[in-house]
Amino acid sequence: MNKTKTIVPTEFAAETRFDLRPHPPAPFRAALEAEFEQLKNRLLARELGGTPAPELNAPLRRAANEAAALAWMSGFPLLVFPLLFEEKAAALLRQLERQTRIYAASRELVAA
Numbered sequence: 001m002n003k004t005k006t007i008v009p010t011e012f013a014a015e016t017r018f019d020l021r022p023h024p025p026a027p028f029r030a031a032l033e034a035e036f037e038q039l040k041n042r043l044l045a046r047e048l049g050g051t052p053a054p055e056l057n058a059p060l061r062r063a064a065n066e067a068a069a070l071a072w073m074s075g076f077p078l079l080v081f082p083l084l085f086e087e088k089a090a091a092l093l094r095q096l097e098r099q100t101r102i103y104a105a106s107r108e109l110v111a112a
Contacts, residue, residue: 063088
């Protein structure tokens with residue numbers, strides 16, 4: 001056991017009080033989620049309306065969901081989502097064009 005005892009002098013100051021503000025209530029998050037879903041649906045409908053190919057329906061919805069997940073990771077999902085979705089949709093269309101070119105070129109090689 002410790003036989004040496006050290007006495008530490010203590011000093012107490014006046015009591016300090018803090019002004020605490022509560023976090024926003026849950027309905028604020030719900031309102032933000034509802035507004036975000038409306039934005040997502042509006043942008044998705046505009047993108048689906050601009051593409052005549054019905055086979056793009058599922059990939060565009062997947063791109064919208066991926067962009068939404070990334071946007072929620074940021075502090076400003078309503079601000080970030082439109083650009084993320086635009087980038088994902090453009091990448092999807094580039095991939096589709098590339099696949100179409102490869103398919104056409106491979107058909108030409110098989111036919112020759």
